Amino acid sequence: MIERALRGGSRYWTLVGALAVLAALGGFAYLHQLRVGLGVTGMSRDVTWGLYIAQFTFLVGVAASAVMVVLPYYLHGFKPFGRVAVLGECLAVGAVTMCLLFILADLGQPYRALNMILHPSPRSILFWDMIVLNGYLLINAVAARMGLRAEESGEPAPKWVHWLVLLSIPWAFSIHTVTAFIYQGLAARPFWLSAVMAPRFLASAFCSGPALLLLICLLVGRISRFRIADEAVDRLSIIITYALLANLFLLGMELFTALYGAIPEHTVHFRYLFLGLDGHHELVPFMWASVLLCVVAAVVLLRPAWRRDRRVLAWAAGMIFLGTWLEKGWAMVVAGFVPSPTGAITTYAPTGTELLIALGIYSAGALIVTMLYRAVLVTRGDLPAREIP
Amino acid sequence: MAIDRRSFLAAGGLAGLALAIRRAVAEGRLTAEPWAPPEGQALTGTRWGMAIDLEACAAHPGCTACIEACHRVHNVPRFDDPKREIKWTWKETFEHAFPAQENPWAGEERAELPVLVMCNHCENPPCTRVCPTRATWKREDGVVMMDWHRCIGCRYCVAACPYGSRSFNWVDPRPAIPEIDPSFPTRTKGVVEKCNLCEERLAEGKLPACVTACPYGALTFGDLGDPESRIRRLLAERPSLRRKSFLGTGPQVFYLV
Incomplete structure (x- = not known):
């Protein structure tokens, strides 16, 4: 079934080729990092996690979002999501793969990565994250393949697939909860030590992930015969709206607790994010842009007439994706390290090599999703004949 | 009978x-x-600890004898760029070492007092809890150890340490070691390192290098599990501080005031 990804015209292969070239560029940049060490990045003694770990964190959210189509379809029998569910699962496969690549890129001794299995330590949250991420990858890959096969043959999928898909629902929640636990269990970092971290991760995941899925569905609709049903768009946009409001509400909770409680080591990080600290304002524009994008998108989506306009909806989805990325794929991780436990303010900015590696991993993820989608579209006969040689 | x-x-x-x-x-x-360990015999204790006399140390603000000795015997590289720095022992200002002890009336001078800091070899170390490969662990006698051959360099322990006591090798440290001591291993790029309470010297019956190097006797090393030890007497006699003990980490480095 996957071999159908190899059937495509020149337009398809140009896209695949371009993504492969970018992924290879990232690969070369990574070889440089492998030789010299993580010193080629902008990370430092005080800011020890940066772009890579932030991308991993953000992409876990994108991966978890598949559940927002799978859950209504399988649990509530919401039929219009039927044709979207497989696309959501394929997106999850690409996203989790990127997560794993970003973790690998962040290791100082990647050759020793298997030590996590050879010397397992169940007290470490990273151990559990390894299990839930790899499990989620496997579950979604199998669920997507079996779902597509059932579609093709017209016969219902075997019973165990149904159970597997049901398992994927709590599993999706677990990947983001466990990822939040990596942060929120650290007494050393008051900024992350917050019980709403996991709920917030889920809320931001359930708005940014479906927003991306919606944009991809609209895009796929333009280049193939695949059409996402109006009811599906409608339902997705409502899910996105509620999740976005929950995310903003939880941000408000964080701000209130930190600012009204006024414990200096809690407020100081928010000051660094929103106002700047001791003349350092690196994250201030990102943070305000993030809040502004999300608030404007929320206002737009709350009005049904605007929400139903696909162009407006597409813009809002883009804003939500960018807004949550700025916060979770960037500011949230860095702000935990500034100021350091000894009060030092060390700024962080990724280097060119770091950006190239990140671009390479994103391209690899996009490549996987593109090829999986190709296989889906070919199987469904959604492509015009001239597109399939 | x-x-x-x-x-x-x-x-x-x-x-x-x-x-x-x-x-x-x-x-x-x-x-x-003062107690001197028996020659050539491994030092054993039930709970190793360190007491640092804040006043005796601060009376010599320019003195770095302990830090130099520590970094020399452990092949700690010297990077001028603070972003790449590796530190096992170093000095922080009082306000940075003890952020909870802030007092606006104590004066600028008190806030700026240099304080020797190092790994606290916590009773309940958050760093060992988070390590995904058990490359860092707490020994029976309280020394928080590091296995540089097992560490995968994820830096989770660095994020978990409330004292900033852990350093990561961003690049190959060997070229930056002023003089390599062949009796102690050097590290490779991509692993975390920190103060090991001179466990290699304890095994040879020697006191930690910083304690021996201090010309003013400001550092006292001893067995906290032994009520008769000098460190226990000092801690009973004089008031002392611990860094961020409210976090429940149980630091085993005490600051006598």
Whole structure:
């Protein structure tokens, strides 16, 4: 079934080729990092996690979002999501793969990565994250393949697939909860030590992930015969709206607790994010842009007439994706390290090599999703004949 | 002769006491002289700890004898770029070492006092809890250890340490080591390192390098599990601080005030 990804015209292969070239560029940049060490990045003694770990964190959210189509379809029998569910699962496969690549890129001794299995330590949250991420990858890959096969043959999928898909629902929640636990269990970092971290991760995941899925569905609709049903768009946009409001509400909770409680080591990080600290304002524009994008998108989506306009909806989805990325794929991780436990303010900015590696991993993820989608579209006969040689 | 349980325990207790006194006399703890470990024999303790005399240390703000000794015997590289720095022991200002002890009336001078800081070898270390490969762990005697051959360089322990005591090798450290001491391993790029309480010296019956190097006797190393040890006497006699002890980490480095 996957071999159908190899059937495509020149337009398809140009896209695949371009993504492969970018992924290879990232690969070369990574070889440089492998030789010299993580010193080629902008990370430092005080800011020890940066772009890579932030991308991993953000992409876990994108991966978890598949559940927002799978859950209504399988649990509530919401039929219009039927044709979207497989696309959501394929997106999850690409996203989790990127997560794993970003973790690998962040290791100082990647050759020793298997030590996590050879010397397992169940007290470490990273151990559990390894299990839930790899499990989620496997579950979604199998669920997507079996779902597509059932579609093709017209016969219902075997019973165990149904159970597997049901398992994927709590599993999706677990990947983001466990990822939040990596942060929120650290007494050393008051900024992350917050019980709403996991709920917030889920809320931001359930708005940014479906927003991306919606944009991809609209895009796929333009280049193939695949059409996402109006009811599906409608339902997705409502899910996105509620999740976005929950995310903003939880941000408000964080701000209130930190600012009204006024414990200096809690407020100081928010000051660094929103106002700047001791003349350092690196994250201030990102943070305000993030809040502004999300608030404007929320206002737009709350009005049904605007929400139903696909162009407006597409813009809002883009804003939500960018807004949550700025916060979770960037500011949230860095702000935990500034100021350091000894009060030092060390700024962080990724280097060119770091950006190239990140671009390479994103391209690899996009490549996987593109090829999986190709296989889906070919199987469904959604492509015009001239597109399939 | 029949020995009942009671007399057996009493005899055992007496024998233990006699042994403890003999050991104490042999180690010079019951005499006035400072305790020196027996030559060539491994130092064993139930709970190692360190007491740093803040005043004695701050009286010599320019002194870095302990830091130099520590970094020399452990092949710690010297990077001028603070972003790449590797530090096992170093000095922080009082306000940065003890952020909870902030006092606006104590004056600028107090806030700026240099304080020697290092790994606290916590009773309940958050760094070992988070390590996904058990490359760092707490030994029975309290030393928080690092296995540089197992560490995968994820830096989770660095994020978990509330004291900033852990350093990561961003690049190959060897070219930056001023003079390599072949008796101690060098590290590779991509692993985390920190103060090891000179466990390699304890095994040879030597005190930690910083303690030996301090010309002012500001550092006291000893067994916190031994109520007769000098460190326990000091801690009983003088008030002391611990860094961020409210986090429940149980730091085993004490600052005498």
